[in-house]
Amino acid sequence: MAIQIRSRKKTKKVDFMQFLSGVPARDYVFQRIPYEEQIEQAEKLLREADAVLIGAGAGLSTAAGLSYGGKRFTDNFGEFIEKYGTAMTDMYSAGFYPFPTEEAKWGYWSKHVCLNRIRPDGLPLYRTVYELVREKPHFVLTTNVDHQFWKTGFADEEIFATQGDYGEIQCARGCHDKVYDAVGLFLEMDQAREDCKIPSSMVPKCPVCGGNMAMHLRCDQYFVEEEHWHEAASRYADFLKEHRKEHVVLLELGVGFNTPTIIRFPFEKMVGENERWSLIRLNLDEAVVPDSFGGRAVGINEDIARSIQDIKSSMDADRYGKGADCDE
Ligand SMILES: [Zn+2]
Numbered sequence: 647m648a649i650q651i652r653s654r655k656k657t658k659k660v661d662f663m664q665f666l667s668g669v670p671a672r673d674y675v676f677q678r679i680p681y682e683e684q685i686e687q688a689e690k691l692l693r694e695a696d697a698v699l700i701g702a703g704a705g706l707s708t709a710a711g712l713s714y715g716g717k718r719f720t721d722n723f724g725e726f727i728e729k730y731g732t733a734m735t736d737m738y739s740a741g742f743y744p745f746p747t748e749e750a751k752w753g754y755w756s757k758h759v760c761l762n763r764i765r766p767d768g769l770p771l772y773r774t775v776y777e778l779v780r781e782k783p784h785f786v787l788t789t790n791v792d793h794q795f796w797k798t799g800f801a802d803e804e805i806f807a808t809q810g811d812y813g814e815i816q817c818a819r820g821c822h823d824k825v826y827d828a829v830g831l832f833l834e835m836d837q838a839r840e841d842c843k844i845p846s847s848m849v850p851k852c853p854v855c856g857g858n859m860a861m862h863l864r865c866d867q868y869f870v871e872e873e874h875w876h877e878a879a880s881r882y883a884d885f886l887k888e889h890r891k892e893h894v895v896l897l898e899l900g901v902g903f904n905t906p907t908i909i910r911f912p913f914e915k916m917v918g919e920n921e922r923w924s925l926i927r928l929n930l931d932e933a934v935v936p937d938s939f940g941g942r943a944v945g946i947n948e949d950i951a952r953s954i955q956d957i958k959s960s961m962d963a964d965r966y967g968k969g970a971d972c973d974e
Pocket residue numbers: 817818819820821822852853854855856857
């Protein structure tokens with residue numbers, strides 16, 4: 647096995663570095679078989695799987711509708727763009743803006759969190775992903791922090807969100823291993839914001855050291871891996887162990903080369919080392935797969951919303967007979 651985790655009895659803590667064990671494949675190819683055949687191949691792998699491990703990155707949420715740039719950004723952040731200028735190009739880079747004060751920092755983040763984490767209901771694309779795997783043992787490893795898996799049917803015990811959650815805050819210096827639910831606070835900030843800033847009285851302070859608080863996002867060395875994070879890491883390790891001798895499909899959704907060491911490379915390594923495991927890689931433009939995997943890999947270079955729906959339709963047609971997907 648690529649990943650070896652010590653028994654939970656010995657220690658509850660799982661070192662995240664143990665997951666960063668992947669080595670990128672050197673024989674990447676864009677598969678040249680027709681799109682329809684790729685969909686059929688992916689559907690067959692999923693249908694025959696004993697278990698499914700989902701790996702989800704930013705591309706999945708973008709395809710689901712939570713795009714961080716373009717009109718969605720300019721429509722919602724007009725006053726921020728006016729105030730801070732050209733550094734505000736999209737919601738991803740805006741999160742790294744050096745806000746001059748805590749009032750300005752939380753003025754921005756409360757808006758960002760309400761828009762991307764609190765207000766959106768479970769999105770149809772995520773719901774379809776859930777429909778695809780709900781009847782089989784499944785687990786989600788994700789770098790997404792927008793909470794969509796929780797909103798679309800997946801149980802907390804089936805999700806390991808490695809990079810944090812927009813709904814939580816922590817001590818900016820990580821002085822203690824605890825995170826705080828801030829959904830209510832963000833909603834209040836959203837109401838109270840004026841001139842892109844929140845009132846000083848709403849600025850959160852660390853209950854232990856009295857210092858500043860920060861988003862619970864892995865963006866520096868102070869990211870807090872609290873008890874729930876370690877429990878999720880343990881459950882992920884348990885899932886890999888429990889199903890290692892079965893036919894497992896690794897369904898990778900929208901994982902690019904931003905942080906490939908968390909999902910993309912480890913997935914390739916695990917499939918490379920286990921001949922019963924296979925890889926379905928759905929990506930708008932980075933769906934190259936290792937050539938050496940042969941029929942155990944399908945890489946579909948297409949809008950994920952389209953390919954997931956087509957896989958679902960193919961599965962329904964297979965299950966209920968042709969025409970089942972026409973009458974809704
Ligand atoms: Zn502190």
